[in-house]
Amino acid sequence: MATCGRKWFAAIVCLLLCTQLTSCTAKTLPDTMAQSIPAPESTAQPLEQQAQPTDIGLEQVVRAVEPVAEQLNKTLGEHDSPTRPQYYKLVDAAAKLGVPVGFDSADLRNHQPVIDFCNAFKAGKDAQVALYSIDTDGVNQYYFEVRGGQMTHTTRHWIFGMDVPDYAITETLDDLDLWDNGWMVWHPNDEGGMTSSYMGMRVVPLGEEAYELLETYVYHLSSDHTGVTSRNWSEQDMSRLNWDFVFEALLNREGGDLASYGAGGMVIDSPDSFSVPAADAEERLTSYFPITAEQLRQLPAYHADTQTYEFWGFRGGGYSPIIEVTQKVDNPDGSFTLRIDLTAPEFNQEHVSTSYLTILPDGHGGYRYMGNQTDSKRGNDPAWGEGLENKGAWQVE
Numbered sequence: 001m002a003t004c005g006r007k008w009f010a011a012i013v014c015l016l017l018c019t020q021l022t023s024c025t026a027k028t029l030p031d032t033m034a035q036s037i038p039a040p041e042s043t044a045q046p047l048e049q050q051a052q053p054t055d056i057g058l059e060q061v062v063r064a065v066e067p068v069a070e071q072l073n074k075t076l077g078e079h080d081s082p083t084r085p086q087y088y089k090l091v092d093a094a095a096k097l098g099v100p101v102g103f104d105s106a107d108l109r110n111h112q113p114v115i116d117f118c119n120a121f122k123a124g125k126d127a128q129v130a131l132y133s134i135d136t137d138g139v140n141q142y143y144f145e146v147r148g149g150q151m152t153h154t155t156r157h158w159i160f161g162m163d164v165p166d167y168a169i170t171e172t173l174d175d176l177d178l179w180d181n182g183w184m185v186w187h188p189n190d191e192g193g194m195t196s197s198y199m200g201m202r203v204v205p206l207g208e209e210a211y212e213l214l215e216t217y218v219y220h221l222s223s224d225h226t227g228v229t230s231r232n233w234s235e236q237d238m239s240r241l242n243w244d245f246v247f248e249a250l251l252n253r254e255g256g257d258l259a260s261y262g263a264g265g266m267v268i269d270s271p272d273s274f275s276v277p278a279a280d281a282e283e284r285l286t287s288y289f290p291i292t293a294e295q296l297r298q299l300p301a302y303h304a305d306t307q308t309y310e311f312w313g314f315r316g317g318g319y320s321p322i323i324e325v326t327q328k329v330d331n332p333d334g335s336f337t338l339r340i341d342l343t344a345p346e347f348n349q350e351h352v353s354t355s356y357l358t359i360l361p362d363g364h365g366g367y368r369y370m371g372n373q374t375d376s377k378r379g380n381d382p383a384w385g386e387g388l389e390n391k392g393a394w395q396v397e
Contacts, residue, residue: 058130058132058139058141058156058158058165060097061094061097061099061132062138062160064093064096065093065094065139065160066160066161068089068090069090069136070160072089072136073136084106084211087103087106087134090103090135091103091109091134092109094109094132094134095109098110099113099130099131099132100113100129101131101132101133101134102132102133102134103134103135105211106208106211107202107205107206107207107208108131108201108202108205111204111205113129114129114184114203115178117146118176118177118184118203121146121151122178125146126146127146128144128145128146129143129144130143130144131143137159138157138158138159138160139157139158139160140156141155141156141157141158142154143155143156144173144176144186151172151173151174151186152170152171152172153170153171153172153186154168154169154170154171155167155168155169156169171188172188173187173188174187174188174189174190175187175198175348178203179343179350180350181204181326181341181343181350181351182202182203182204182206183200183201183202183203183350184200184201184203185199185345185348186200187199187348197346197347198345198346198347198348200345202324206324206326210324210326211325213325213328213338214324214325217338217357217359217367218340218357219323220253221249221250221369222340223245223249224378225242225245226246227240227241227242228246228249228357228372229340229372229374230378231374231379231380231381232372232373232374232379232380233371233372234370234371235290238289238290238291239382240380240382241289243296243301243311244309244311244312245312245313246285247276247281247284247285247309250285250288251284258274261275261311262274273312274311274312275306275308275309275311276308276309276311277307277308278293278302278307278308279307281296281309281311282296287368288367288369289368289369290368290370321342321343321344321349322345323340323342324342324343325338325339325340326340331358335358335359336358336359336361338357338358339355339356340354340356340357341353342354342355353376354374355372355373356372356373356374357369357371357372358370358371358372
């Protein structure tokens with residue numbers, strides 16, 4: 001069964017492959033693109049008078065969710081993962097108890113106790129809060145406590161059908177913060193010569209639409225190698241896009257596989273080439289971008305004698321910030337612009353970059369990517385691939 005919920009708070013951040021390593025270099029961006037995430041809520045009354053986090057134990061949450069999970073598991077195959085609506089049924093069973101609870105890539109329900117805890121910590125007060133994530137085989141509890149100036153974090157996991165938690169791990173913390181972007185981050189003490197990474201979770205909700213927009217339009221093209229969200233480009237200048245990697249991302253999004261073009265056996269960080277029939281490449285790329293087949297055939301990758309494109313695939317890893325859609329703005333011409341923020345809790349980096357990706361629906365269920373603005377220092381770099389065999393091969397001037 002799925003164990004998505006176990007990973008939810010870890011934020012050892014591997015949501016993206018090969019996302020850009022960027023700086024916080026400032027750039028003037030349109031005023032209409034103001035940040036839309038609400039600021040962390042504050043309360044006027046003294047902290048001592050605020051309602052304390054709901055004191056619901058892990059066992060009570062398990063017993064509330066267990067029957068829902070049991071019914072759900074009867075409908076899932078051995079390797080099936082629940083849909084988002086199915087996950088929400090599990091979360092709702094716990095949320096009725098008033099506890100902060102969620103699952104991977106979704107908002108935290110009942111988030112206010114977490115904000116109250118952070119506010120109390122900042123004010124030097126003792127405080128505690130328990131948060132929960134749910135999956136189909138059990139419940140995770142994340143308990144934070146500040147007592148006498150010492151911070152601790154305990155993770156407990158309880159498998160459905162068991163009488164007690166199967167494990168509990170406690171660690172002391174030396175740092176905790178609630179960022180302006182709505183993330184809570186914390187850092188375990190470095191012990192025994194080991195250096196720990198920061199960890200984090202989103203506390204302030206984005207809204208379900210933000211996750212749907214991310215999944216539909218952004219996530220599959222967000223790798224630095226495509227250039228779609230990591231470079232500045234427009235309909236007039238698409239020279240910073242990497243059409244081979246764009247093609248691969250669109251192919252994967254539609255359930256395709258490079259192996260169908262003879263590109264098997266690729267290894268990590270080692271690009272490999274494959275031949276794509278011109279009709280396949282041109283249909284896919286012209287459907288999603290304002291480029292013509294005639295323009296694409298100007299690429300050195302195009303071979304007129306075989307009517308194919310020699311494209312490259314890539315399997316890589318590395319520095320991987322978390323990507324979020326934080327705003328959608330409708331434009332007068334029928335297009336809309338998504339604000340895309342990258343954050344890296346693992347490295348205690350609140351702002352990695354902000355991009356504004358414009359998309360134009362065609363009125364029939366399709367859409368095209370029309371341009372992107374980013375404050376990344378790499379936004380005006382040449383298309384990715386400098387130094388590889390295919391240097392400059394994928395740019396349309």
